[in-house]
Amino acid sequence: MSKFPNNFFWGGATAANQFEGGYKEGGKGLSIPDTLTLGTKDTDREYHYPIDESKYTYPSHKASDFYHHYKEDIKLLAEAGLNMYRMSIQWSRIFPNGDEDKPNPEGIAFYRNVFEELKKYNIEPLVTISHYELPLGLAEKYDGWANRKLIDLYVHYANTLFTEYKGLVRYWLTFNEINSLSMPSGGFPVGGIKSIAGGHGMTTQIEETSVQMSTRFTALHNQFIASARTVNLAHAIDPENKVGCMIAGMTSYPLTPKPEDMLAWQEKIQQGLFFCPDVQSNGEYPYYMNRFFRENGIVISKEKGDDEVLKNGTVDFVTFSYYATGCVQAKEEKKSNGAINAFGTPNPYLKKSQWGWNIDPVGLRFYLNEFYRRYKKPIMITENGLGAEDKLENGKIHDPYRIEYMRQHVEAMSEAIKDGVNLIGYMPWGIIDLTAASTGQMSKRYGIVYVDADDQGRGTFDRYRKDSFYWYQQVINSNGANLE
Numbered sequence: 001m002s003k004f005p006n007n008f009f010w011g012g013a014t015a016a017n018q019f020e021g022g023y024k025e026g027g028k029g030l031s032i033p034d035t036l037t038l039g040t041k042d043t044d045r046e047y048h049y050p051i052d053e054s055k056y057t058y059p060s061h062k063a064s065d066f067y068h069h070y071k072e073d074i075k076l077l078a079e080a081g082l083n084m085y086r087m088s089i090q091w092s093r094i095f096p097n098g099d100e101d102k103p104n105p106e107g108i109a110f111y112r113n114v115f116e117e118l119k120k121y122n123i124e125p126l127v128t129i130s131h132y133e134l135p136l137g138l139a140e141k142y143d144g145w146a147n148r149k150l151i152d153l154y155v156h157y158a159n160t161l162f163t164e165y166k167g168l169v170r171y172w173l174t175f176n177e178i179n180s181l182s183m184p185s186g187g188f189p190v191g192g193i194k195s196i197a198g199g200h201g202m203t204t205q206i207e208e209t210s211v212q213m214s215t216r217f218t219a220l221h222n223q224f225i226a227s228a229r230t231v232n233l234a235h236a237i238d239p240e241n242k243v244g245c246m247i248a249g250m251t252s253y254p255l256t257p258k259p260e261d262m263l264a265w266q267e268k269i270q271q272g273l274f275f276c277p278d279v280q281s282n283g284e285y286p287y288y289m290n291r292f293f294r295e296n297g298i299v300i301s302k303e304k305g306d307d308e309v310l311k312n313g314t315v316d317f318v319t320f321s322y323y324a325t326g327c328v329q330a331k332e333e334k335k336s337n338g339a340i341n342a343f344g345t346p347n348p349y350l351k352k353s354q355w356g357w358n359i360d361p362v363g364l365r366f367y368l369n370e371f372y373r374r375y376k377k378p379i380m381i382t383e384n385g386l387g388a389e390d391k392l393e394n395g396k397i398h399d400p401y402r403i404e405y406m407r408q409h410v411e412a413m414s415e416a417i418k419d420g421v422n423l424i425g426y427m428p429w430g431i432i433d434l435t436a437a438s439t440g441q442m443s444k445r446y447g448i449v450y451v452d453a454d455d456q457g458r459g460t461f462d463r464y465r466k467d468s469f470y471w472y473q474q475v476i477n478s479n480g481a482n483l484e
C-alpha cells in the first residue's frame with residue numbers, strides 16, 4: 001500500500017551552471033561559475049579570470065551539454081515517469097551582464113522551448129531563479145549582493161521570467177541554498193562579493209574580519225528583501241504562482257550528551273540551518289541571531305520599511321537539500337577542506353560516501369519533522385542523492401549503491417508522512433549526471449541517467465539509463481509502494 005499522497009511530485013533536480021553548458025552560445029554572458037576551475041575531493045576549485053582554457057578546465061563550459069540535448073533529456077525524464085523537474089535559469093542567459101533593461105531574446109527563447117517540451121510530457125517545472133549563478137558583471141561592477149542595487153536588478157530579472165513564462169511555470173524557488181551566504185565560503189561564489197577575498201572557490205576557507213562579516217550578512221539581507229519582494233510579485237502576476245525558499249540542509253547532531261556539545265549543536269542548527277527559513281517563512285529575523293551579530297561586531301545595513309517587506313513576503317512552501325549529516329562538539333577543530341567537512345565532525349555511527357559525506361536516511365525523517373513543526377507549510381526535498389563513481393560497461397551501469405541510498409531515503413520520507421509531515425515532493429539531485437558544485441567533477445555522479453563525459457569534458461556526451469533509472473521508474477509507477 002502506497003504511503004504517498006496521490007498528487008505527490010516525483011521529480012529530479014539540476015542546476016543550469018552545472019548541467020547546461022553552451023556557455024558562449026545564444027548570447028549568454030559570463031557568470032561566476034564560468035570562472036571556477038576543476039577541483040578534486042582534496043583540492044579547492046579556483047577562480048581564474050580572464051578565462052584561460054589552454055591552462056585550466058572550467059567545468060561549467062560544457063557541463064552535460066543540456067543546451068543541445070534538452071529534448072532527449074526531457075524524453076528520458078518522461079520515460080522514468082517524473083511529474084516534476086527542478087531546473088534553474090541562468091541569469092546571465094537572460095541578462096548577459098545582469099543589469100540590462102531588455103532581456104536577451106535567445107535566452108528567453110531557449111527556456112521557453114524547454115518549458116514547452118516539459119509541457120508535452122505533463123512534467124511540471126520547478127524553477128530556481130538563482131542557483132549559484134551570478135552574472136560576473138554584477139560581481140565586477142557592484143561587488144555582488146553586498147550592493148543593495150542588486151535587489152532591483154534581481155526583481156527586474158524575476159519580473160521578466162514571471163511575465164515571459166506565465167502559464168508555463170507555476171512553481172518557483174527564489175535562491176538555491178540561501179543559507180550558504182551565512183557561511184564565509186559563500187561570500188564570492190554565491191554572493192559575488194569580490195571585496196572579501198578577491199574571488200575564491202566553493203570550499204575555500206576564508207578568515208573574515210567583522211567588517212567583512214557585516215558585508216556578507218548585509219548581502220544576505222539584500223537577498224532576503226529581493227526574495228520577499230519576488231514572492232509578492234509572483235502572486236500579483238499570476239495567482240497560480242507558488243514560491244518557495246530553499247536551504248542547504250546542513251544537518252547535525254551533538255557529538256556527545258555533554259551539555260556544552262548540546263549548546264554548540266543548538267547554536268549551529270539555529271545559525272546554519274534555521275536562520276534563513278525562519279526569516280523567509282516567518283517574516284522576521286529570529287531573536288537568537290541578535291547575540292551572534294552583537295558579539296561578532298556584525299552590523300547589517302538595512303533600510304526603513306525592510307521589516308514590513310519581510311513580513312509581507314513570506315514563502316508558500318519550504319524546501320531543503322539533504323545529503324548527509326555531521327556532528328557538533330563544543331570545540332571544533334579547524335577543517336582543511338569544506339567539501340568533505342562542511343557537515344561538521346563525522347558521525348561514528350554512519351557510513352561515508354566516496355566523497356566522505358555521512359549517509360543518514362534516519363536523519364531525514366528527524367529533520368522533516370523538525371521543519372514541519374517549525375513552519376507548518378508544505379515541504380519539498382529539492383535535492384538528495386549519492387555522489388559516486390560509476391562504470392559504463394557494454395552500455396550498462398550497475399549502481400546498487402545508489403539504489404540502496406535512494407531506497408532508504410524514500411523509506412524515511414514515507415515514515416515522515418506517516419508521522420503527519422506534509423511532504424509534497426522529492427527531487428533527487430543531478431537526476432541526469434552533471435558536474436559537482438563543490439569540486440566541478442563529472443565523476444561525482446548522482447544521476448539515474450549516465451552522461452558519457454569525463455572530468456575534463458571529454459567524451460561523446462551520449463546518455464545511458466543506469467539500473468537506478470529502472471528502479472526509480474518502478475517507484476514512481478507504484479507511487480512509492482514498490483521500493484524493491
Ligand code: BG6
Pocket residue numbers: 015018132176177248321383387429435436437438439444
Ligand atoms: C548542493 C547544491 O549544495 O549540493 C548543488 O545546491 C550541488 O548545486 C549539490 O551540486 C551536491 O554537491 P556537490 O558538490 O556534490 O555537487
